[in-house]
Amino acid sequence: MSSPFTSIKGRSKGFRILTAILIGLTLAGFVSFIVSYTWGHYVFGTSNSVPWGMPIVITIYLIGLSAGSLILSSLTYVFKREEYRPISRVALFLAIVLIFGAMVGIALDLGRPEKSWRLFMFFVLNNMRSMFAINGILYGGYFLIGIVYFGAILAEKYKFIKRMGIVAVLWAALVHMGTGAIFGFIDARPIYFSPIKPFEFLAAAMVSGLALLIIVVVALFKFTKIELNKSLIFPLSRLLLVLVMILSMIVLIDKLTHLYSLDRASLLWLLTGHYAWVFWGLQVGLAYFLPILLLSHPRSKNTLRGVVIASFSVGIGIFGERFGLVIPGVAYPMPFYPGKIEGIWGAEASFPLTPIETLLSLGIFSLMGLFFLLGLKYLELIPIENQEGQRTESG
Amino acid sequence: MPRWGMVIDLDKCTGCQSCTIACKVENNIPHGSPQEQRLRREIYWNKVIAVTSGRFPSVKTELIPMPCMHCEEAPCVTVCPAKATYRREDGIIMQDFRRCIGCKYCMVACPYGARSFNYREQEAKEYHRPDPPPERRVWGPWPFPTRTHGVVEKCTFCFHRIDQGLKEGKRIGQEVVPACVEECPSRARIFGDLDDPHSEISRLLSSRGWFRLREEMNTKCKVYYLHR
Numbered sequence: 160m161s162s163p164f165t166s167i168k169g170r171s172k173g174f175r176i177l178t179a180i181l182i183g184l185t186l187a188g189f190v191s192f193i194v195s196y197t198w199g200h201y202v203f204g205t206s207n208s209v210p211w212g213m214p215i216v217i218t219i220y221l222i223g224l225s226a227g228s229l230i231l232s233s234l235t236y237v238f239k240r241e242e243y244r245p246i247s248r249v250a251l252f253l254a255i256v257l258i259f260g261a262m263v264g265i266a267l268d269l270g271r272p273e274k275s276w277r278l279f280m281f282f283v284l285n286n287m288r289s290m291f292a293i294n295g296i297l298y299g300g301y302f303l304i305g306i307v308y309f310g311a312i313l314a315e316k317y318k319f320i321k322r323m324g325i326v327a328v329l330w331a332a333l334v335h336m337g338t339g340a341i342f343g344f345i346d347a348r349p350i351y352f353s354p355i356k357p358f359e360f361l362a363a364a365m366v367s368g369l370a371l372l373i374i375v376v377v378a379l380f381k382f383t384k385i386e387l388n389k390s391l392i393f394p395l396s397r398l399l400l401v402l403v404m405i406l407s408m409i410v411l412i413d414k415l416t417h418l419y420s421l422d423r424a425s426l427l428w429l430l431t432g433h434y435a436w437v438f439w440g441l442q443v444g445l446a447y448f449l450p451i452l453l454l455s456h457p458r459s460k461n462t463l464r465g466v467v468i469a470s471f472s473v474g475i476g477i478f479g480e481r482f483g484l485v486i487p488g489v490a491y492p493m494p495f496y497p498g499k500i501e502g503i504w505g506a507e508a509s510f511p512l513t514p515i516e517t518l519l520s521l522g523i524f525s526l527m528g529l530f531f532l533l534g535l536k537y538l539e540l541i542p543i544e545n546q547e548g549q550r551t552e553s554g
Numbered sequence: 555m556p557r558w559g560m561v562i563d564l565d566k567c568t569g570c571q572s573c574t575i576a577c578k579v580e581n582n583i584p585h586g587s588p589q590e591q592r593l594r595r596e597i598y599w600n601k602v603i604a605v606t607s608g609r610f611p612s613v614k615t616e617l618i619p620m621p622c623m624h625c626e627e628a629p630c631v632t633v634c635p636a637k638a639t640y641r642r643e644d645g646i647i648m649q650d651f652r653r654c655i656g657c658k659y660c661m662v663a664c665p666y667g668a669r670s671f672n673y674r675e676q677e678a679k680e681y682h683r684p685d686p687p688p689e690r691r692v693w694g695p696w697p698f699p700t701r702t703h704g705v706v707e708k709c710t711f712c713f714h715r716i717d718q719g720l721k722e723g724k725r726i727g728q729e730v731v732p733a734c735v736e737e738c739p740s741r742a743r744i745f746g747d748l749d750d751p752h753s754e755i756s757r758l759l760s761s762r763g764w765f766r767l768r769e770e771m772n773t774k775c776k777v778y779y780l781h782r
Contacts (some may be wrong), residue, residue: 199674199703207670210658270656270671270704277636277655282655283639291635291659347665347771460646489662495767496618498607498751503594504667505603 179531181525188522191515192267200270202515208492208508209484211268213520218264220299220367220481221527222338223360225257226331227368229305229374236312237324242391246376248540253375253531254331255305259525262298267519290341297330297337304330313539335364342484349425350488355413362406363477366446369399370473377467379541389463396466400454403473407447409481425491432507434487441479445472486510555749556726557645558711559776560735561755561764563621566742569617574600576737577621580712584676597670599709600734602668616647616782619743621734622647622668622709623767623775630660630669638706646711650695654705660705665771669708676701711745727753748776 195202205212232250234240277284280296285292308323336357342348345355353359373395398434417426429438450469459465490508491501499505534540577600578585586596600621608614624647630639638653639660661669662717695710712732719730727746735743746755755778758764763781 195555196704197675200671201590201595201673205658205671206673207661207667208594208598210661268657270658270706271654271702273715274636274655276652277653278657286631286634286637289635290631291657295635341659344627345633345663346725347663351662493665493667493768495603495620495666496605496606496616498614498616501604501606504601505591506596506744548750 174532178529181529181532184518184521184525185529187518188520188525191518192523195267195519196272202513204511204513204516205509206508209486209490209510211489212262212510212521213512213516214268215272216478216485217520218261218268219338219485220358220478221261221523222262223256223335223364223367223481225254225261225301225333225479226361226364226366227366228257228330228372229254229331230365231368231372233266233324235309235319236330237328242388246372246379246391248538249375249379250372251305251309251312252534252538252540253371255302255309255384256527256530256534258302258305258334259530260523263526264440264523265298267523289339290344294334294337294341301327301330301334301372313433320348330409331364332361342488347493348488349417349422350429350484350491353416355409355416359398359406359409361414362402363480364411366399366402366406366473367394367477369402370470370477371398373466377463384493392463392466393461396460396469398452399466399470399473400451400460403447403450403454407451409441409554410442410447424494428491428507429487430484432487432491433509434483437479438485439481441476442483444476446476446480452533483500508528517538555643557749557776558624558716559645559746559748559755559778560621560711560732561744561746561758561778561780562781563742563744563758563780564616564618566740567617567619568740568742569602569604569619570738570739571602572737573596573619573621573733573734573743574602576733577709578731581710582701583707584748590673595671595673597672597707599668599670599707601667612677618779619734619766619769620666620668621777622711622774623666623777624709624711625773625775627774628662629665629771633659633663635659638683642713644716646712646716647708648695648713648715649708651702651705651707652695655705656706658706665768669706671706672701673729674705674716686751691758727755 164228167433180339191202203212228250232247232254234243235247269275279299281292281296285295287293297369303326304323308327311320311323339357339360342351343353346352373392376392376395383552414426429435449472453459453465453469453472456465490510492505494500496503522526573609577583581599582599590596602617602619605616605618606613607616624645626645628639628641628647631641634640636653636655638650638655640650656671658671661671662704670676676736704755715730715732716726719726724730727744731745735745736750744758746753748755750756757778759778764778765781766775766778
């Protein structure tokens with residue numbers, strides 16, 4: 160998300176090129192969606208063993224970023240931390256764009272996306288015992304609340320903003336816990352099934368949202384050439400360290416519980432099977448170990464570079480965490496009958512990344528990038544000091 | 555109201571896969587290519603798994619035919635957001651292709667892997683019962699789907715046979731049975747009313763040792779297996 164700022168503040172040529180690239184990728188994503196819609200989902204890597212693929216991974220990742228970003232944008236409006244005012248609008252706008260991207264992701268994952276309106280027929284055509292339908296209320300409400308909240312901030316109605324902010328923060332927490340419940344309540348899949356999943360998702364949302372925010376703040380200040388007040392970043396990085404520690408504790412408890420139980424075959428497979436690199440490399444290595452090391456080491460914790468690297472590491476690592484939940488969670492064969500199940504019914508499933516699915520995923524990200532660029536261009540999001548120059552230059 | 559259930563006698567089952575084929579023929583289920591089969595993208599409403607235990611030379615192989623278990627407490631019905639999967643009064647778990655949005659949540663929640671997603675537009679092929687789909691205004695599922703990709707499918711206990719048989723006043727379980735029961739060469743499958751104490755299925759369950767798959771999931775499924 161850093162590149163938009165270059166183009167905007169620097170040469171308008173860069174802005175145009177970036178916009179053109181994003182439009183191109185969005186169109187490619189749209190074409191691949193049409194292909195998947197007309198030909199069927201066999202163009203994806205999903206199968207009857209791994210029914211959920213990249214769009215779902217991306218969706219829960221984006222919901223996490225969005226919820227985290229919104230909670231942090233309320234630092235100014237709810238918790239009265241005035242020093243974060245310059246970033247609060249960007250953070251909130253980012254939250255709205257991200258939840259929009261997440262809803263696009265869900266719709267594209269559906270086998271019959273033209274029927275996605277059925278998800279929003281609450282209490283009429285919906286089965287309200289389904290976590291999916293309940294989350295429909297949460298996501299839809301979140302999107303609306305975000306837009307109203309954002310409108311109030313643009314209109315500068317401060318009393319309303321504070322009330323709205325409290326509602327939005329609580330709702331954002333609920334959104335992410337609900338997303339965790341989609342997975343955590345499924346007892347047929349031991350890796351998913353866990354009462355702590357909603358809290359793990361909430362912590363992961365806060366962590367990834369904060370990391371994204373740090374990256375955006377640093378980029379914003381770098382490209383608008385406003386001098387970065389370091390006292391802005393280091394409280395955030397300390398908060399990031401604490402949140403990463405909380406998240407890793409939650410994950411540790413979750414995995415230990417599953418290891419202690421006798422029904423541990425699928426977890427052992429996650430830790431040692433062919434998705435072990437996702438768990439150990441991306442999730443543990445990049446999301447927990449490296450950031451904790453960088454943010455607590457006396458030499459790197461007080462440097463901007465150390466904090467930014469830690470944030471990028473968290474961003475990639477949490478994506479790995481999402482992938483490591485969705486795909487391996489269903490890829491391990493279910494024990495229909497005691498003994499070794501022969502053939503495809505007992506084989507560990509794999510999830511090949513296909514070109515169409517990759518393009519579709521890139522398309523979702525590009526669409527959001529495009530909306531974000533448009534927002535930067537047409538909405539008053541960046542700190543006021545440099546805004547005039549911005550607008551004329553990006554023209 | 556009857557409560558339909560099935561008994562599979564593992565002592566008689568030879569693992570010939572006749573049930574799988576009969577199901578495919580009856581319900582117009584496409585045959586996948588070997589590649590689709592390898593990638594687990596072929597649609598199966600009924601499958602036969604082979605489970606081995608022990609080491610050579612003391613090896614045992616169990617052949618377990620697995621249709622949809624039509625659970626009393628079906629996880630798929632709980633998780634379906636669109637009411638596309640629902641439980642009929644007679645206990646059959648149905649899948650309505652017109653309501654299904656293809657979110658695949660039911661496939662994740664099913665403890666028996668009984669559900670398949672339709673991954674591609676299927677070629678039109680010759681079919682011995684080319685019943686056309688009902689008009690748009692007629693609600694409810696129809697038995698011989700003109701397939702669209704992007705929806706989840708599963709075994710229906712051949713509900714169309716049961717409904718037709720009841721209409722004609724035939725005895726379900728003797729004169730009218732699902733296709734897999736009818737085609738089983740060793741008569742390992744018995745279909746009937748679990749609530750009727752005089753049905754063959756009730757008699758077998760009271761006289762032989764039986765088990766159900768994955769009892770630990772508490773799904774109270776209605777497919778019973780007789781011990782070998």
